[in-house]
Amino acid sequence: MKASQDIPLKAKLRKAESSNTTKSYALILPLGIFLLVFFLVPIASMIYRSVDNPLLAKHLPRTSEALKLWDSSKTPDEKTYATFVAELKAVGEKTSIGRIAARLNYDKGGMRSLVVKTARKLKRVSVNTLPPEGTWKKTLAKIDKRWDQPEYWATIKNAGAPITVGYYLAAVDKKLDINGAVVKVPEHKRIYLAIFWRTVWVSALVTSLCFLFGYPIAFLIARVQKKCVNLLLIMVLLPFWTSLLVRTTAWIVMLQREGVVNDLLIFLRLIDEPIQLIYSSFGVLVAMTHVLxxxxxxxxxxxxKNISPDYVHAGLSLGATPWTAFWKIYFPQTLPGVGAGALFVFILTLGYYITPALVGGPQDQMISQFIVYHANHSLNWGLASALGTLLLLGVLSGYGLHNKIAKIDTIKLN
Amino acid sequence: MWQLSPHTTLLGKLWRCTFLVFCGAVFMFLVLPVLIVLPLSFNSEPYFNYPMPGFSWRWYQNIVENEMWMVSAKNSIIVGLASTALAVTLGTLAALGLSKPSLPLKKLIVGILISPMIVPLVITGVGMYIFYAKYNLTGNLPGIIIAHTVIGTPFVLISVTAALAGFNLNIARAGQSLGATPTYVFFKITMPLIMPGIIYGGLLAFTSSLDELVVVMFLAGVEERTIPMQMWTGLREQLSPSVLAAATILVILLVGLLLAAELLRRRRERYFVSAK
Structure with a gap:
């Protein structure tokens, strides 16, 4: 059959279809560009920041170059010393010196004061004349004895590369040693691996608690008469709609030493003295479970709600006990929902900040707290970005798994 | 299920009782904390226990008279309204584009578009701070508005997509075949029918903006403090019933709005189901 103007109908259809596809893309494009510029690029710049290390490469390039050839068992040669002095003096301004000093201090404690002091004392020295103490090596050693120790030079060497994995090493409690090999940091400085494990552990506990409490509730709502469904669903949605901060506030007030829960327990004669409920793991678990x-x-x-009761009935009529019918027939059918919900709760818990920060004690801080700490307080943006990138990897792999289990459009908020 | 058959054993009855009691306890766990705590904002004394010695509006008065709270309220409303308007526009357009049944790469696109909901806010905050600082978008309201638009669009997208899924495409086709332009069809047919979805999504976006703290902490200066930031400061320093008063206002406002939207949505849903 031919359509008008002798173009086959099929071709016409195909043309209309492809123009429709173009129109659809055009409608998605504004949001796509908006998210690209204001969300995806910022995330990418965070990832870049976690390996970006421009400071020493910019201000001390020849020193870094000279240190590459250095035999790390003894101090560098006189020429390297001279290069370092010349470049450090050339940096000049106080702010840049401060930034270099702070950057080196991330890798080795004491570097900040050492660099600042050295730069200050070198101000009075001219590089065009002979060094005051005969050699630059002796001059620096006179300013501070630490310049005679190879490990301080190794710190400068390791920090010299413009692209570094140093922040990632720090994020998993490792560092480069004096020879440039990867080693564990001393025992008392290992924190982040333990924090990562704690984050995963707390998330797993919260997810289990949510399953334990949530599954019976979902079962109840799926089984009650129609007219009760809306009421029960609204009771579930009500806390969901209440501001997160308000719910956390509510738990702070409830769990305080002089709070409602302690009062009630004392009134019921279960305890004699108020017990510590807030600023503990217990508080974090309760509040997070409530939130999620x-x-x-x-x-x-x-x-x-879409599972037909017929299968369970069939099982029962064939002689299964109610428990067997539930466990062997009903429960496996609910697994997609359980998997989707559990993974969703799990990945949200991994990145939670506000609730643990307000309800937890120092022992309950999760990885997000350290990201905020390094970003806002220690201003170590490289380490904050590296920790953030690792967290992001964890969350995204959880999300990928989630999408495998559940169709993407089952994430509904209503 | 809930009519006990004559064959139900004693054990079965006992089991059912236990189950119902357990569910009741979980519901209490869900609903009670907020309901117990918020009335304490009317306490005449600055304590957080029952029984309250007296009723008083003083903490509400505190908020209204405190300039910091008023500035935060103003900022929160500006940011909330502006970011919701942007999110609704961008999200609805994209949802219309995604409603085409056989769109190539649909799954990937949806995954990217709702990713702001998945990426932890702390990471979003760090990334945005690093990037926005270069373009002077930190320490001012436009930066926060943009950030909250990013966070709000997935809610609009999901909600409008759900509304479009129940939308009968033939109605729009009928309009088009009768000679209406696509724009006319959209404003006269499609939009009124998916309006509940748009409103619901917009309200969720507004709520998320009004509640968002982490990204604001990265992007805002002292001048741009919002209500959650003001509450956060109160919670970290000295817990005062003023925080509870602010929380109560927030809850009544948001729950009222969302309850209305939800009832609206359910009523329309019922209407559509019965019309089929």
Missing amino acids: LPLMILPVYSVM
């Missing part, structure tokens, strides 16, 4: 429970209930419920 609706996100477990909703996906499980949306799967359960």
Whole structure:
């Protein structure tokens, strides 16, 4: 069959279809560009920041170059000393010196004061005349004895590359030693691996608690009469709609030493003295479970409401006990919802900041706290970015798994 | 399930009772904390226990008279409204584009578009600070508005996509076949029908902006403090019932709005289901 103007209908259809596709893309484009510029590029710049190391490469390039050939068992040669002195003096301004000093201090404690002091004392010395103490080696050693120790030079050498994995090493409690080999940091300085494990552990606990409390609720809502469903769902949604900060506030007030829970326990004669509920792991688990429970209930419920009761009935009529019927027939059918909900809760817990920061004690701080700390307080943006990138990797792999289990459009918020 | 059959054993009855009690306890866990704590904002004394010695509006008065709270409220409303308007526009357009059934690369596109909801806010905050600082978008409201638009769009996208899934494409086709332009069809047919989805998504975006603290902490200076930031400061320093008063206002406002939107959505849903 031919359509008008002798163009085959199929070709016409194909043309209309492809123009429709173009139109659809055109509608998505504004949001796509907006997110690219204001979300994806910022995330990419964070990832770049985690390896970017321009400071020494910019200000002390020849020193870094000279140190590459250095035999790290003894101090560098006189020429390297001279280059270092010349470049350090050329940096000049106080702010740049301060930044270099701070950068070196991330890798080795004491570098900050050493560099600042040396730069200050070198101000009075001219590089065009002979060094005051005969050699630059002796001059620097007179300013500070530490310049005679190879490890301080190794710090400068290791920090010299314009692209570094140093922040990642620091994020997993490792560092480069004097010979440039990867070693563990001393025992008392190892923190981040333990923090990562704690983050995963707390997330796993919160997810388990959400499953334990959420599954029966979803089951109940899927089974009650129609007219009760809305009421129960609104009771689940109500806390979900309440501001996160308000819910955390509520838990702070509830769990305080002089708070409602302690009062109640004393009133019931369960305890004689108020017990420590807040600023503990208990507080974090309770508050986080409260915050995330609706996100477990909703996906499980949306799967359960579409499960036909016929299979369970068939099982029962064939002689299965109620438990067997539930465990062997009903439960496996709910697994997609459980998996989706659990992974969603898990990845959200991994990156939580506000609730643990307010309800937890020093022993309950998770990885997000350290990212904020390094970004806002120690101003070590490289380490903050490296920790952030590792967290992002964890979350994204969880999200990928989530999408494998659940179809993407089952994440509904209503 | 809930009518006990004559064959139900004693054990079965007991089990059912335990189950219902357990569920009741979980519901109490979900709903009670907020309901117990918020009335304490009417306490006449600055304590957080029952029974309250007296009723008073003093903490609400504190907020209204405190300039910091008022500035934060103003900032929160400006940021919330502006970012919601942007998020609704961008999100609705994209949802319309995604409603085409056989769009190539759809899964990937959806994954990217809703990723602001997945990436932890701390990471979003660090990235945005590093990047926005270069273009002078830190320490001012436009930067925060843009950031909250990013965070709000997934809510609009998801909600409008859900509304479009229930939308009968033939109605729009009928309009087009009768000679209406696509724009006319959109404003006269499509938009009124998906309006509940747009409103619901917009409200969720507004709520998320009003509640968002982490990214604001990275991007805002002293002048741009918002209500959550003001509450955060209060919670970290000296817990005062003023924080509870602010929380109460926030909860009544948000829950009221969202409850209305949810009821609206359910009513329309019922209407559509019965019309089929």
